[in-house]
Amino acid sequence: MNKNQLQQHDREHLLHPFTDFSDLGKQGTRVITSAEGAYITDIDGHTMLDGMSGLWCCNLGYSRREISEAIYEQLNKLPFYNSFFQCTTVPSIELADLLAEVTPAHMNNVFFTGSGSEANDTNLRIIRRYWDLKEQPKKRIVISRKNAYHGSTIGGASLGGMSGMHKQFQGLDYIEHIQQPYWFGEGGDMSPEEFGVHAARSLDEKIQELGPDNVAAFIAEPIQGAGGVIIPPETYWPEVKKVLDQYDILLVMDEVIFGFGRTGEWFGADYYGMKPDLMTFAKAVTNGYFPLGGTMVSDRVADVIKAKGGEFTHGYTYSAHPAACMAGIATLNILREEKIIETVRDTTGPYLAKRWAELADHPIVGEARSLGLVGALELVKDKGSRARFDDQCTAGGVCRDMSIKNGLVMRATGDTMIIAPPLILTTEQIDELVEKAHRALDDTARAMA
Ligand SMILES: *Cc1c(COP(=O)(O)O)cnc(C)c1O
Secondary structure (H helix, E strand, C coil), X not given: CCHHHHHHHHHHHCCCCCCCHHHHHHHCCCCEEEEECCEEEECCCCEEEECCHHHHCCCCCCCCHHHHHHHHHHHHHCXXXXXXXXXXXXXXXXXXXXXXXXXXXXXXXXEEECCHHHHHHHHHHHHHHHHHHCCCCCCCEEEEECCCCCCCCHHHHHHCCCHHHHCCCCCCCCEEEXXXXXXXXXXXXXXXXXXXXXXXXXXXXHHHHHCHHHEEEEEECCCECCCCCECCCCXXXXXXXXXXXXXXXXXXXXXXXCCCCCCCCCCHHHHHCCCCCEEEECHHHHCCCCCCEEEEEEHHHHHHHHHCCCCCCCXXXXXXXXXXXXXXXXHHHHHHHCCHHHHHHHHHHHHHHHHHHHHHHCCCEEEEEEECCEEEEEECCECCCCECCCCCCHHHHXXXXXXXXXXXXXXXXXXXXXXXXXXCCCHHHHHHHHHHHHHHHHHHHHHHC
């Protein structure tokens, strides 16, 4: 099929995720046909620097034969076996071992799933099981944050705090949402430091309002990813820690984006010095080469759910899929052997911070923030008042298109432009990324004038 035929069949038969189906037909989809290193190429032969690592997953880029060969060899040896009914497979044991090594010291057990959404559903099941076994069945409510993203199953979407999603389904009734730590958008006249404390105190207020005896857990991404790379003020996590220390409540950190090196530490929990009870992962664990997710379970929780009798009636056919686990093992080995995360921490992260901050001088940029290899730009019409161009967030969509035209994949969340490039990016490629982003901003300013 040629490009037009592919687009037509796509329109006729494929329902895409998070897509306005009526709109998709008008423009036609971009057909991505190949990728190498940090670059993707579409059917027209247009090559772009992938500033989003696929969908936050291809942290090692696209050319790692070690991963694809590990999958291939496993598929030829034992393509599938389940972990139900007292059975197991070698790759699942080896990956569980490796994960226990690279995650915080107090986390030594893993429950595998097929995705991040499923892993958050698993978290809901584990949380309830834990409190039931502790004989505190009143502890049912899970607190999350507005504008959070925790996946798209009913459980994941209920935990998530995106209003657009909640309008289209019935959320679980035991989940509550508090303020997000989004200083640029919601900080008003407060300094970032004041606002960080303020946003964290809303957790305390919510716990008091609900009654601590009724609250089972608090779930949060270390940095909100899909919500717009919302890097909390430095005061936020220490204050949350103080609040949580006062109450007997589990902390779930959703590390689906920030796990495996994005901040320059292995996990966001390491970066912020937090000690989660459960930790969701997916995406980059296999470098995007094979679907795999899971949740890391702390000793505190594992000791309870493993010690007491009775079946935990939960699991997925593809929990601990052997080929997925081989992809995970190969990915973690590369991260360790090539010191990818150390490079982000010591070299490329600081370099991106310096170069990305220069974009704040652009007339339509209200804020340029970054951390490790993740960044965001707030597009504004007026820097002083932080006023946007319009209520429909047109500028974000325009900037995304201009960016692609200039050979860089950036994503738009409203009028916030976000990047999360592969962790293998060199300093030269960071220069290329910043220059292309700059050109996209110039083009956007012209188009919006
Ligand atoms: C992507 C994402 C999920 C959902 O993962 P899927 O594999 O798409 O189900 C959950 N949490 C966060 C923070 C994510 O970014």
